[in-house]
Amino acid sequence: MLRARKAAALSQSRWLRWAFSKRKSSSSSDSEFLHRSIVPTMHYQKSLPRLPIPKLEDTIRRYLAAQQPLLDEQQFRETEKVAQDFLAGEGKRLHQELVAQDKKNKHTSYISGPWFDMYLSAREPLVLNFNPFMSLAPDPESERNEQLARAANLTCSAVRFLKTLRAGLLEPEVYHLERSRARSDAFKKLVRWAPASLAWYASFAAGAFPLDMSQYFRLFNSTRVPRAGRDELVTEPDGRHLLVMRKGHMYVFDVLDRDGNAVAPARVRDNLSWILSDETPAPAFPPGALTTENRDVWAGLREKLLAAGNEETLRAVDGAVFCLCLDDVELPDAVRASHNMLHGDGVNRWFDKSLSVIVARDGHAAINFEHSWGDGVAVLRFLNEIFSDSTRRPAVAPGSPGAGGPTPDARRLSFRLDDELREGVVRAKAAFDAAVAGLTIDAMQFTDGGKERVKKSKLSPDAVAQLAFQMAFLRQYGVTPATYESCSTAAFKHGRTETIRPASVFTRRCAEAFVRPDRHRAAPELMEMLRLCSEHHGRLTKEAAMGQGFDRHLFALRHLSASTHAFYADPAYAAINHNVLSTSTLSSPAVGLGGFAPVVADGLGVGYNVHDDWIGCNVSGYPARDVSEFLRCVRLSLEDIFAVLDGKDLAR
Structure with a gap:
């Protein structure tokens, strides 16, 4: 793993030296550039914060919370015991080893090496997988x-x-909060002359978050x-x-x-x-x-x-x-x-x-x-x-x-x-x-509402979309599935991704109220359930983006382990990582649609986007799942949710 990290760092260093030499020698006109950024492309890179390693007790707490909607009471008690044993014993030792290793490799993140190893060691074909x-x-x-x-x-x-x-000269990748001072040319000129070791802090103080750009050099002239x-x-x-x-x-x-x-x-x-x-x-x-x-x-x-x-x-x-x-x-x-x-x-x-x-x-x-x-x-x-x-x-x-x-x-x-x-x-x-x-792909556009109507109800558009997927799967198959949603951790040096776990006790309770109403459900009662789902999903998203999920931490600990602890041998750990619903969203007017194949044979690959006034889904699946029926259930679920947003009771 250390060799992989050093090789990647050396490769990028050589590329940067090459690019800088070309920058000095090139006589290119402005017509050959997209733009000329006031702030140099990699100016923030040196001062980016490092990806934090969560506290082990927080990771175990979040892991158990994610397991709760997937397990019955007896299964959960067994998994809880295994997890607590791991926290007190082998997990604690592995965590200390991971922290010590991370302190010795301050040029990168704790997940970078294991993540490269995971991808590059996989033997399945690249296409579909x-x-x-x-x-x-x-x-x-x-x-x-x-x-x-x-x-x-x-x-x-x-x-x-x-x-x-x-x-x-490429404008650095920066996530701006609303009304950010960091958008102004005056601020950019000030940051340009700030030492590279302090540039991130100046931008952060102005309400903007520079993102890691270490991957960009692989966009061109690269192959696996x-x-x-x-x-x-x-x-x-x-x-x-x-x-x-x-x-x-x-x-x-x-x-x-x-x-x-x-x-x-x-x-x-x-x-x-x-x-x-x-x-x-x-x-x-x-x-x-x-x-x-x-x-x-x-x-x-x-x-x-x-x-x-x-x-x-x-x-x-x-x-x-x-x-x-x-x-x-x-x-x-x-x-x-x-x-x-x-x-x-x-x-x-x-x-x-x-x-x-x-x-x-x-x-x-x-x-x-x-x-x-x-x-x-x-x-x-x-x-x-x-x-x-x-x-x-x-x-x-x-x-x-x-x-x-x-x-x-x-x-x-x-x-x-x-x-x-x-x-x-x-x-x-x-x-x-x-x-x-064996691959089926189908698409759907829900045109009776989108981001604007959801936000008007003070709910998260992404939370509503994810809830619709939970409701649809419950409607079609009668169970709550292990669900993966990708979240970038590019706010940190050499960050990759973290997993949001959209399936929760809140979504299960809400989905069952919508799909299996045992009595007349009034709109205010359902709105309160929607609000709880939205708030919880917002917390999960924020935690994941800030490097405080549990999946990557547990993955890195397992990567260090020389033997398989009972925690990783627990069927519940295998089940939660058997992501039946694998989901990802992209928000950009330049994107027509996006997609990928399921990550497991009995799964669904769900690419989606919540636009201002419509919601689009592009779903793939193998013969184990009926993709068209899933999309029909997603549409029904969205119709029910938007009816409640309009103040209508749900009756079956």
Whole structure:
């Protein structure tokens, strides 16, 4: 674990030195940047607070509270005893060891190393098991949603993002409270000259919370290389080329010149136009399929690729700025879009790349990303910026003339495949096809209310959405499920995520009152239950965001343990971590929809967003669950909740 932390820190340090040297030597014009931040991009990084390790007694208390709605009385008593024994014995020793180790590694967080290990040691295929997607909203100018124009504009905006980041000119990621003084240029100029060791404190005093940006360097030129037992993250910042995939073929061309300046947009357009017009038949053995394999199997096949003389080709793939996937499909609805952006056909992707921008024939665009290197905060910032830049100042107009001059410099990569590698591609594609055949995705829009109506009732919109999921599952299956909601801990140095546990005694009591009314339920009584759910969910969310959840603490303690304590062997611990409902929300006008596969075979993957006047859900599941029926139950639950918000009694 210490080696992993040091390797990550060294990799980032090398990248920062490289980027700074490019910053000094680059002669780029302002047109090549998104903006020029007054405060340097990484100015707050040194002074960020460290992720706290919760008190063990608080962790056990929160853990037991989360177990209560999932267990009957006898099960809870048994789990409570095991937990208290852990608190007094082995858990106390492990906690002390974790605190001592954390004090020796003040450059990072206590969760960073174990979290990297968890991701990189996982042997399941990345597709469906780890990589999520975020879909971009359409370009407001409909003619710019033509595939070539949209792909070229998103590529040029992504290069601007890259250059702005590496020049230290990208506005630092800051969470602002309302009416924050930290938004003003005057304050930013003051902070700019503050020592980096004090910058966070100045911003905090002004009501703003700078966020960790240590993951951003992995957005570009990075890939997850399969290795036996544990994969490796590799970043090659000298790469100047883009990787483009179409019909399973792989192409590269430079998007940066030798001086680090952006290639002319017309040149980008010409190269993409040439790729889109290439009529070479699809390869019989597309190498992208190999990235859908079990990681150990793929590691062995990659070694065979190297032995077969593909070292330079793989280096070109790994070191590409990012991957652009041009898909020959049209996506008329959310369901088909979700399937395509989450997994596609399994051959027009290189799932190992840290970042893939996908553009369909109708201009529908999305980002699919490998998850080990980072979380949604960095990817969402990238998505927001390229959407805004590509729509406000598009680099290429539809039907505009090309650059002219020399033939486009895009070239198609060629892999040398022997019989064993060809067979590996065939097996990988067959396994992929079987896996995605069992995946169902469905979507729903509830248009009878949203954030504004919920806030008017002084309730949390997220709490209402999560309660609707609890009610829906209870209505459909008659039980309260183990539920996971992702929460970022980017307010801390090298923070990753924490788990919010939306299922509580409050949601169970409220859900049962709505779903199983044994008598007439008056609106005031139900409103009081909704209020208690909202208040409790708000506390859980705040605790998680401040690093005071219980999941990551218990995970880190288990990572330290040389043997399995009775606490971790308790069936209740396995059950609460068998997240039947895995949920995540993204709030941005640039996001069309987002999604991911369930994390367990009998689970549901719930991507959702509460907009001002509507609520959207994008849900995935395997044959063990009826996705469409779940969404029908979510709609019924929301109808009941909003009826109560309108003062109507609930009667069955």
